[in-house]
């Protein structure tokens with residue numbers, strides 16, 4: 001009996017468990033998933049919690065419910081991986097041997113990495129919305145906030161869902177407008193990037209959006225420390241931005257179990273072959289989702305596209321053949337822009353987000369890099385798609401490989 | 411096509427203002443690129459960072475992040491920003507003759 005071991009039962013781990021459960025013969029393969037919690041959160045929903053659109057209990061389901069019957073679920077923290085022994089050591093000391101390992105341990109925020117960010121003001125005048133608790137505290141805070149300077153600060157790249165900071169500001173603009181106090185709120189994005197986003201075309205379009213909505217941008221700001229008393233951000237070059245309320249996207253890092261295994265880079269992300277999705281130098285270790293160091297977005301849609309490549313390559317690998325499927329870095333992200341509208345971007349390693357139309361049988365077309373109500377419905381529909389299709393490893397009507405259909409090349 | 415003139419010889423630059431051909435890099439080219447970035451004198455500490463950047467690129471095909479620089483080059487973040495004001499990762503990569511760091515999306 002061979003053993004397929006999946007570390008992490010979030011988006012990527014659950015998709016792979018479902019795909020492999022129906023493909024691997026039960027007489028030959030055992031499949032185990034390890035995760036330290038019972039709750040599976042729909043993370044894209046966190047964005048809406050501060051504005052009261054969703055409550056946290058609407059975004060969580062029991063993790064086990066999404067694993068097919070033959071999967072063994074182990075509820076435990078992972079201590080470390082010993083690739084040379086093909087073994088994973090759990091927090092209690094138990095050892096699990098594997099034939100094939102899938103690392104799907106994701107990424108989390110680390111406010112303690114920035115001087116002065118995590119102190120007694122955390123949760124009072126400084127917030128995050130990347131954790132359930134953080135998003136709920138922010139919802140509570142906004143209810144009675146009288147207005148002032150609201151600064152969204154991105155500490156360093158890469159971050160999960162790199163459009164989330166922009167969406168947060170668009171939604172904040174709509175929220176405070178509806179509450180009749182937009183004139184009392186000063187919205188600002190402070191980012192280490194040179195503009196609103198990474199790639200030229202989308203950076204320009206999204207920059208214009210921020211401008212039109214009266215949201216200011218401080219680009220090229222490398223955050224060195226936060227001064228909670230004076231309520232200001234201080235960059236490494238000593239430039240400063242002051243705030244009344246700070247919404248921080250702290251440093252995102254891979255899980256500490258990766259560092260304990262000496263398998264990560266400086267942010268605990270696992271060096272991964274960007275095409276085959278194998279861990280560099282380790283044939284029987286595959287990596288999916290936010291845990292990788294790939295130059296693609298850290299997003300659920302990316303984990304989904306990766307899963308199709310990973311699935312093919314694992315099937316090749318266990319037959320003793322080299323992996324043939326190649327990931328192209330495909331990402332597909334709805335961007336909520338407020339007032340019931342949204343944008344959509346579709347891109348990969350080589351092609352930046354372009355304007356045009358995104359054809360989708362039965363539902364589409366969605367408009368690319370352009371605001372429309374249908375994109376907003378796409379975003380809201382994604383929650384249903386996530387629980388009912390995506391996690392179950394079912395086909396979505398979007399190909400893993402990016403298509404140029406409908407895109408306008410300038 | 412933009413060029414940089416070093417000792418009367420034109421050297422080709424890419425659209426980001428970085429060297430178009432990595433093979434064109436010499437210490438003199440580095441000094442000229444540094445001047446363009448407003449750094450008139452390259453100290454031994456500058457060179458330590460530049461050489462570290464080059465060795466990482468040689469091995470891995472991309473320039474290291476600031477976090478990696480401070481962790482492995484032995485120069486702390488504060489000092490890095492003093493050596494290469496306004497974005498050490500980007501500036502040191504340019505002076506080291508490397509393409510603009512890919513960064514992430």
Ligand SMILES: Cc1cc2nc3c(=O)[nH]c(=O)nc-3n(C[C@H](O)[C@H](O)[C@H](O)COP(=O)(O)OP(=O)(O)OC[C@H]3O[C@@H](n4cnc5c(N)ncnc54)[C@H](O)[C@@H]3O)c2cc1C
Nearest residue numbers: 008010011012036043044077078106161289290299300301
């Ligand atoms: C605010 C926000 C908005 C987002 N919006 C979008 C969006 O609109 N669209 C989109 O596509 N994506 C979005 N994302 C990103 C998306 O949620 C993630 O990219 C996706 O969930 C990554 O899946 P994963 O499997 O890599 O990691 P995860 O789903 O995070 O799973 C990792 C799992 O590993 C477990 N684990 C880690 N370490 C250990 C350990 N040592 N021991 C035991 N278990 C461990 C964790 O408990 C967790 O369950 C958003 C994310 C956030 C935070």
